Amino acid sequence: MDTQPEWRTLAAEKRQAILDAIPQQWRIDAPIPPAEELRDVTGSNYIHQFLTPREIEITETDALGITEQTTSGNWTAVEVAEAFCHRAALAHQLVACLHEIFFDAAIEDAKRLDAYYAKHRKPVGPLHGLPVSLKDQFHVKGVETTMGYVGWMGTFQGRRDDLRRGEFESELVRELRALGAVLYCKTSVPVTLMAGETANHIIQYTWNPKNRHLSCGGSSGGEGALIALKGSPGGFGTDIGGSIRIPAAFNFLYGLRPSSGRIPYQGAANSMDGQNTILSVIGPLAPTARSVKLLFKAVLSQRPWYHDPLAVELPWRDDIEQETRALIEESKSDPTKLSFAIMYHNGLTRPHPPVARGLRMVERTLERLGHKANADLQQSKAFTADGGEDARIHFGLSGEVPEWPLLIGREDQKKNALEIAALNVKKREYQKLYMEYWNSTAELTGTGRPVDGLICAVAPSAAVTPGGFNDVGFTSFVNVLDYTSVVIPVTYADKTVDVAPSNNEFFGEVDRRTQAGYDAEIYDGAPVAVQLVGRRFQEEKMLVLAEHIGAEIRNG
Amino acid sequence: MDTQPEWRTLAAEKRQAILDAIPQQWRIDAPIPPAEELRDVTGSNYIHQFLTPREIEITETDALGITEQTTSGNWTAVEVAEAFCHRAALAHQLVACLHEIFFDAAIEDAKRLDAYYAKHRKPVGPLHGLPVSLKDQFHVKGVETTMGYVGWMGTFQGRRDDLRRGEFESELVRELRALGAVLYCKTSVPVTLMAGETANHIIQYTWNPKNRHLSCGGSSGGEGALIALKGSPGGFGTDIGGSIRIPAAFNFLYGLRPSSGRIPYQGAANSMDGQNTILSVIGPLAPTARSVKLLFKAVLSQRPWYHDPLAVELPWRDDIEQETRALIEESKSDPTKLSFAIMYHNGLTRPHPPVARGLRMVERTLERLGHKANADLQQSKAFTADGGEDARIHFGLSGEVPEWPLLIGREDQKKNALEIAALNVKKREYQKLYMEYWNSTAELTGTGRPVDGLICAVAPSAAVTPGGFNDVGFTSFVNVLDYTSVVIPVTYADKTVDVAPSNNEFFGEVDRRTQAGYDAEIYDGAPVAVQLVGRRFQEEKMLVLAEHIGAEIRNG
Numbered sequence A, B: 001m002d003t004q005p006e007w008r009t010l011a012a013e014k015r016q017a018i019l020d021a022i023p024q025q026w027r028i029d030a031p032i033p034p035a036e037e038l039r040d041v042t043g044s045n046y047i048h049q050f051l052t053p054r055e056i057e058i059t060e061t062d063a064l065g066i067t068e069q070t071t072s073g074n075w076t077a078v079e080v081a082e083a084f085c086h087r088a089a090l091a092h093q094l095v096a097c098l099h100e101i102f103f104d105a106a107i108e109d110a111k112r113l114d115a116y117y118a119k120h121r122k123p124v125g126p127l128h129g130l131p132v133s134l135k136d137q138f139h140v141k142g143v144e145t146t147m148g149y150v151g152w153m154g155t156f157q158g159r160r161d162d163l164r165r166g167e168f169e170s171e172l173v174r175e176l177r178a179l180g181a182v183l184y185c186k187t188s189v190p191v192t193l194m195a196g197e198t199a200n201h202i203i204q205y206t207w208n209p210k211n212r213h214l215s216c217g218g219s220s221g222g223e224g225a226l227i228a229l230k231g232s233p234g235g236f237g238t239d240i241g242g243s244i245r246i247p248a249a250f251n252f253l254y255g256l257r258p259s260s261g262r263i264p265y266q267g268a269a270n271s272m273d274g275q276n277t278i279l280s281v282i283g284p285l286a287p288t289a290r291s292v293k294l295l296f297k298a299v300l301s302q303r304p305w306y307h308d309p310l311a312v313e314l315p316w317r318d319d320i321e322q323e324t325r326a327l328i329e330e331s332k333s334d335p336t337k338l339s340f341a342i343m344y345h346n347g348l349t350r351p352h353p354p355v356a357r358g359l360r361m362v363e364r365t366l367e368r369l370g371h372k373a374n375a376d377l378q379q380s381k382a383f384t385a386d387g388g389e390d391a392r393i394h395f396g397l398s399g400e401v402p403e404w405p406l407l408i409g410r411e412d413q414k415k416n417a418l419e420i421a422a423l424n425v426k427k428r429e430y431q432k433l434y435m436e437y438w439n440s441t442a443e444l445t446g447t448g449r450p451v452d453g454l455i456c457a458v459a460p461s462a463a464v465t466p467g468g469f470n471d472v473g474f475t476s477f478v479n480v481l482d483y484t485s486v487v488i489p490v491t492y493a494d495k496t497v498d499v500a501p502s503n504n505e506f507f508g509e510v511d512r513r514t515q516a517g518y519d520a521e522i523y524d525g526a527p528v529a530v531q532l533v534g535r536r537f538q539e540e541k542m543l544v545l546a547e548h549i550g551a552e553i554r555n556g
Helices: A006-020 A053-059 A063-070 A077-095 A103-120 A171-178 A221-228 A245-250 A289-300 A318-333 A353-369 A389-396 A417-440 A473-481 A509-516 A539-555 B006-020 B053-059 B063-070 B077-095 B103-120 B171-179 B221-228 B245-250 B289-300 B318-333 B353-369 B389-396 B417-440 B473-481 B509-516 B539-555
Strands: A098-101 A131-135 A182-187 A235-239 A254-257 A281-286 A340-343 A453-457 A484-492 A527-534 B098-101 B131-135 B182-187 B235-239 B254-257 B281-286 B340-343 B453-457 B484-492 B527-534
Touching: A006 A077, A006 A098, A053 A077, A063 A077, A063 A289, A077 A098, A077 A103, A077 A131, A077 A182, A077 A221, A098 A221, A103 A182, A131 A171, A131 A221, A171 A182, A171 A289, A182 A221, A221 A235, A221 A245, A221 A281, A245 A254, A245 A473, A245 A484, A245 A527, A254 A289, A254 A539, A281 A289, A289 A484, A289 A539, A318 A539, A340 A353, A353 A453, A353 A484, A353 A527, A353 A539, A389 B417, A417 A473, A417 B389, A417 B417, A473 A527, A484 A539, A527 A539, B006 B077, B006 B098, B053 B077, B063 B077, B063 B289, B077 B098, B077 B103, B077 B131, B077 B182, B077 B221, B098 B221, B103 B182, B131 B171, B131 B221, B171 B182, B171 B289, B182 B221, B221 B235, B221 B245, B221 B281, B245 B254, B245 B473, B245 B484, B245 B527, B254 B289, B254 B539, B281 B289, B289 B484, B289 B539, B318 B539, B340 B353, B353 B453, B353 B484, B353 B527, B353 B539, B417 B473, B473 B527, B484 B539, B527 B539
Parallel strands: A131 A182, A131 A235, A340 A453, B131 B182, B131 B235, B340 B453
Antiparallel strands: A098 A182, A235 A281, A254 A281, A254 A484, A453 A527, A484 A527, B098 B182, B235 B281, B254 B281, B254 B484, B453 B527, B484 B527
């Protein structure tokens, strides 16, 4: 007799349905080696055995490289879609990174794109034939959005009789289709979205494919894991406290958290929708900076401000891109043309040895290039104003009981209108303070301008052990400021060099616990990244600088 | 024995102090004729008697015209400042429109500007030597900000020991000084700012100088009255539900309510600060469209986004200005190049006869030009979420009891975090609906584009009888949408043509009461204006179109 609660049964059924959506020929029959035997499943050491050379060629080309082939008719949309569907299916079997699989619809869409190209001899748009993965917050016709809630199964955002169920598409989805993208899967999230790891009762736990002892990060964790396994050339996540940047960093990817209002959030599911002290934003993740830029710029070309009331009328600004490229060029003869601040810690926590080494590598790179460096930061938070009510409502739909640490509110943290207004004022005051601090660096840089960017860690650790993520302090200050941040992958944790310091001085208890959590053996091989933070709406400049710095780190 | 409460005494003392700040030679000694004898005190029929021909010449030049003289050294900043100080002093004695007078500081500033010009042979900035008036929400060094609260006297926003008292300046004030503007007075507001008339215990009631039976409007009412009397060539008000547009319309002025994020609100006093469902915005008022544009564009040149965290990085976009001018040019040979919607009522209230006639005049003008026309609207509100607590706190400082209708919340309207979030979602849904409606007009206009603008009333009445303003429905929908709106003055109420219709059909009780409130005799001579509403961030386009339409109305 089955004594488990119904929501567990429902979750297991959905879990099985996801696996059942994988075509028989793409299933991995042989047992998958445990993490103890094979940490990294991303490359030739393992996943390649299931793929044809052609599939490897396609899936190991970056998004920009793919669109060069598909928009010129060299590669068909169908062969590209099939290759990524196959690799995504493998990825899911390895690390449980998918919530929805709709490969058949993708192939049909790809066929239509190929037919269009055959007839018109030109692509539908700049993303013609490019597979794009989506975090399970975006509504796509014909498939569910559960966002990890068992209670959302068979509903539209928890409402069973909502006519939009299975029909409605989010604005970003509409725009991606108009750009020629092929949609084929939706990726895993932590239930409530308020966590830096990815776990829910449906997919259970999404592991880090580069080191399967560790988490893929969150909340856009499925995106991070899938793209790291090259089951997707790029995709879209969301970020309210670090949810794009943490998985980007944990999976050795570039990831952009734009300022709010650039990528349309209209029609996407969300937690605590309407909370507008700190807005969640959408941004792309991909293995290369140029691919992140491609996705971002392509969406802007759709003029989202005519379709999303919260989007700002800011097209991609070529002049800023060109100015930034000119600065980089000039800096080759006069390195003081660019200057960066580096923040080694946030006054509360010091990063683990691999992350600290990553920061030093970036600093050395900038020093080699002659760009200057400084230091600072602070933080804040505001996701608990509803006292956790939004999450309680949606858990209540199924009765499920969350089993993972979530950054949601407690009853006693509930706020009223006047208290929320006070929080908004406090946030604005913090923003103003930080703005003036940034302005003041003009007196230090020698460029005549304030620093061009701030380099800092994304998290204290290089990926994280399960249950170990509890510090968004390195990312959430960017959300409070609504600044631009681009994650730049740097290196990998290496147990032979990243030894814990004998030093026993700590900022405090959080720092002590963080340092105690470092285990050189377990973290070995985990990705290390930094974020390049720019001011509000500086996406054009930061993407160009991130590409420059990323390339120079590899040259270094 | 004085039995009145202390706050009444304090208010009377402050009222007297404002009058005492007027130099003896500028005081009006002869009795001022009552409204029954002389409605309109704005022109040669009355105010000119107190001014020299040179003062009349200066004060009856618009802001752009003044800067042409001051930035080229033809007029000194001192003579311009003195002329406006004099006329502002007269204006205040006629209609009680000033909260703060600091003429001495203005003359000192003007002397410094003249010295700068003499030394460098160039102006400090585009507003060199231009007097600019400010609503009493802006902090200016050396003077108080009471915002009409007796309890704010001698404090900084109600805090007695705040070191910013008398020292701090709002960001806009800093930018205006950097542009070369001369600051000399702050204008009256309704206490709490939440009213469409201007009354508080300090200045008591600000009358409409064009028709002293009527209100000057609110909440930027002092601005409207002062500029109508040409005691200022232009100034800045704020608008959360119509507070720039209502006084602009009631005083026959152009007024711009920009989308939020263009003019910096940083460091200005406000009601319900931190309420961010609907943001109050700052915008200019002036007698000519080109002067409104001058003030708006000048502020943007200061790059407020580096000084106000809520400001958006959108400089004045010359390309949009040029495109709009090109559209207007093209429309001369092909009138269908531009199209406008006209809304005669909002489904709840029908405007009074003078306002309806104004709308017909605009429609005839557009028809004459060949530009098309349509219709629509809705509304909403969200200023009551704090249950009136913010106002109660500030009234509580002095114990004063408000005696005018205020649009503030009742205790039972207080909302919590989840309810505010739901309100934010509802607002966004309304915005999206309206956006799609606007998009859909592309199928009707014949231009291949949606309508270029929507023409509608600003209020049901042409100015308003005291205590009669209770309907922000014509303006507040623009705040909910965060759209751009420019008020265009059209004509004046005329008792010989604006007769009440015999028709007795009403939309409902509000409409019936509004229609019953019309009195052709009392309203005779009151200004009539319309607003030209454009989409979010379309300030460049709307300012150019407003200038075009305004000029054509005069030509018509």
